Amino acid sequence: EDQVTQSPEALRLQEGESSSLNCSYTVSGLRGLFWYRQDPGKGPEFLFTLYSAGEEKEKERLKATLTKKESFLHITAPKPEDSATYLCAVPHLNDYKLSFGAGTTVTVRA
């Protein structure tokens, strides 16, 4: 069964303190990996899709990387507005369903 595990569950950062979030997965035949950002009381907002090991994507202070077993979301010099829950998701091999991790809640203090 496909599984997606995110760590840590929660991360508290000082403004400007860079860090990384982890998403590890056990899927047969990875077809890609999605990162989403979710603010309290709102729906997940799409950030990135990574398709193959070695691929990297960047958006402002966020950079996502992918290996054969896991993905990292690096937050460089975070600001309070980067506070959110970050979700990763992996598509199933033979259909269009996604398996989501439980998320990492990031809090950035000014």
Next chain:
Amino acid sequence: DADVTQTPRNRITKTGKRIMLECSQTKGHDRMYWYRQDPGLGLRLIYYSFDVKDINKGEISDGYSVSRQAQAKFSLSLESAIPNQTALYFCATSDRGTSGRALSTDTQYFGPGTRLTVL
């Protein structure tokens, strides 16, 4: 205006009541999904539909039913609500494989959610 809208945004109901949550989208996508989100469990798929005539069960469909009234509308019903159906419910949409790859990994776009409480 939001591309994916959900109504109501909040609902409190009692055990045994029938509830309908509605989702509309203006993105022109063929595929629509219903998820529920519980603390610590992540998003879980309830039902999905690839077009008006194609509806499929997800991983937790028991106690739920859906209706795809049109390409842009997908409703989720709880026939007889129970307290463990208290959760955040999200609708999502996706296009049919815009990545150009042999096996598509179409991006899903989410609505703002409905917070449902069953007493």
